[in-house]
Amino acid sequence: MPTNETGFLMHDDTPLLSRRRLLKAGGMGLGMASLGLSPVGRLLAQAGSTSRMHAGYGPLQTAHDLNTGLPLLQLPEGFRYTTFGWAGEALAGDIACPNKHDGMGVVAGEGSVVTLVRNHEVGAAPGGSFAPAGATWDADCAGGTTTLRFDTASGRMVDARPSLSGTLVNCAGGVTPWGTWLSCEEIVLTRGQKVPIGPDYIHEMKQSHGYVFEVPADGLSSAEPIVAMGRFKHEAATIDPRTGIVYQTEDGHRRAGFYRMLPAVPGELLRGGRLQMLKAVGAPDLRRGRRQGERLKVAWVEIEHPDQGADDDSPTRDEGVVAQGVAGGGSVFTRLEGCIFGDGRVFFTSTDGGDARCGQVWAYHPDSEMLELVFESPDPRVLDYPDNVVLSPRGGLVICEDSGQPVQRLYGMTGEGGLFEFCRSAVVLDGQGGFSGDFRGAEWAGACFSPDGKWLFANVYTPGFTVAITGPWREGLI
Numbered sequence: 001m002p003t004n005e006t007g008f009l010m011h012d013d014t015p016l017l018s019r020r021r022l023l024k025a026g027g028m029g030l031g032m033a034s035l036g037l038s039p040v041g042r043l044l045a046q047a048g049s050t051s052r053m054h055a056g057y058g059p060l061q062t063a064h065d066l067n068t069g070l071p072l073l074q075l076p077e078g079f080r081y082t083t084f085g086w087a088g089e090a091l092a093g094d095i096a097c098p099n100k101h102d103g104m105g106v107v108a109g110e111g112s113v114v115t116l117v118r119n120h121e122v123g124a125a126p127g128g129s130f131a132p133a134g135a136t137w138d139a140d141c142a143g144g145t146t147t148l149r150f151d152t153a154s155g156r157m158v159d160a161r162p163s164l165s166g167t168l169v170n171c172a173g174g175v176t177p178w179g180t181w182l183s184c185e186e187i188v189l190t191r192g193q194k195v196p197i198g199p200d201y202i203h204e205m206k207q208s209h210g211y212v213f214e215v216p217a218d219g220l221s222s223a224e225p226i227v228a229m230g231r232f233k234h235e236a237a238t239i240d241p242r243t244g245i246v247y248q249t250e251d252g253h254r255r256a257g258f259y260r261m262l263p264a265v266p267g268e269l270l271r272g273g274r275l276q277m278l279k280a281v282g283a284p285d286l287r288r289g290r291r292q293g294e295r296l297k298v299a300w301v302e303i304e305h306p307d308q309g310a311d312d313d314s315p316t317r318d319e320g321v322v323a324q325g326v327a328g329g330g331s332v333f334t335r336l337e338g339c340i341f342g343d344g345r346v347f348f349t350s351t352d353g354g355d356a357r358c359g360q361v362w363a364y365h366p367d368s369e370m371l372e373l374v375f376e377s378p379d380p381r382v383l384d385y386p387d388n389v390v391l392s393p394r395g396g397l398v399i400c401e402d403s404g405q406p407v408q409r410l411y412g413m414t415g416e417g418g419l420f421e422f423c424r425s426a427v428v429l430d431g432q433g434g435f436s437g438d439f440r441g442a443e444w445a446g447a448c449f450s451p452d453g454k455w456l457f458a459n460v461y462t463p464g465f466t467v468a469i470t471g472p473w474r475e476g477l478i
Contacts, residue, residue: 188320
């Protein structure tokens with residue numbers, strides 16, 4: 001969901017970064033350093049406040065795709081890339097690959113072969129499920145995931161297959177410690193609700209939506225919703241590997257909750273558990289009027305009916321999960337997005353939280369049951385966050401841009417906070433793959449690294465393909 005707000009660091013033709021969500025799930029642990037947190041945290045703090053430019057890997061130059069031969073990206077000298085998993089290409093079973101490539105994570109690695117699960121944020125669209133019946137939740141719905149295997153030795157995709165469908169608006173999610181992908185629906189609809197699909201067709205929902213689904217590295221998802229994780233506008237999920245507790249964010253524009261699910265059996269989420277909403281003692285409203293560095297005692301409010309979903313912007317909002325939590329004393333945030341476990345804490349972000357409505361970064365400390373406001377932007381010129389931030393194994397950050405600007409980029413940030421442009425989209429097509437148009441403004445999403453750190457994967461949301469980039473990586477950069 002791009003924005004037209006202008007950033008403060010100017011490049012030649014577009015702002016360096018435009019104000020966007022801090023991150024979606026799919027990266028690694030992040031924190032804040034200005035308040036004494038870890039080196040990982042220092043990167044996150046610098047991502048929101050730095051104005052220093054860095055030479056990075058040097059100037060960008062046109063690079064041709066090793067797959068299609070097309071000049072789709074601009075990269076530093078020595079880097080190469082290949083594209084794969086294009087929308088419309090045949091998946092296993094001769095099924096056309098869906099579009100809207102969004103969140104993604106590496107769920108397995110065996111030898112040189114890496115397994116990725118990729119979300120497709122398809123909403124109202126004709127055609128229905130693209131997965132087999134056993135991996136389909138609601139047959140008339142066309143969102144879901146594809147699973148791709150990529151051989152880093154040959155630099156080629158091995159295969160691609162449907163792994164979940166019949167879902168809607170699969171935006172973000174998260175990788176579990178046991179090597180599966182949690183795919184989150186960022187929409188709430190109720191069984192029997194009528195929704196327009198195209199200009200001439202009204203679809204009556206056969207199932208309710210607003211769930212999280214688990215996708216294994218091998219085989220198909222059971223397409224069984226994890227009801228205990230609640231039914232609401234899910235954004236991201238992360239798991240504390242020490243306890244198996246799942247933490248979740250809600251992308252509610254009016255009010256949003258921060259949740260945890262205590263599984264009955266850690267690692268077996270479909271066996272149920274208890275859903276709870278965070279309560280900051282003495283602070284029912286965390287959207288405005290808070291102080292950076294403030295620490296609040298945490299309690300948890302039971303959600304008695306996690307399946308009682310309702311969009312908080314709808315007339316039935318008083319029946320939803322967040323309404324239950326608020327009634328029990330839970331604290332409200334606004335537009336919660338990324339949710340990452342790292343350094344023994346759960347870091348999560350609010351896109352438009354704070355007095356200036358420019359963003360907040362929170363840290364929940366499970367061991368001490370404390371909530372800390374680790375960063376709040378006083379001005380859009382200070383906080384200018386991108387859509388997705390991923391920790392590099394070499395000590396820097398990869399930053400995905402999703403703005404209203406005409407050209408989207410992947411940025412790098414050094415461990416010292418210097419920003420540099422790493423990759424620029426040059427996707428202009430004239431019938432190739434059935435696509436025509438200028439796609440340089442399409443968002444980047446789903447960035448993640450191979451287990452050995454030598455390949456960076458990312459998605460170009462429209463027209464929809466995945467890139468794998470490798471080259472002369474250097475410590476301290478990305």
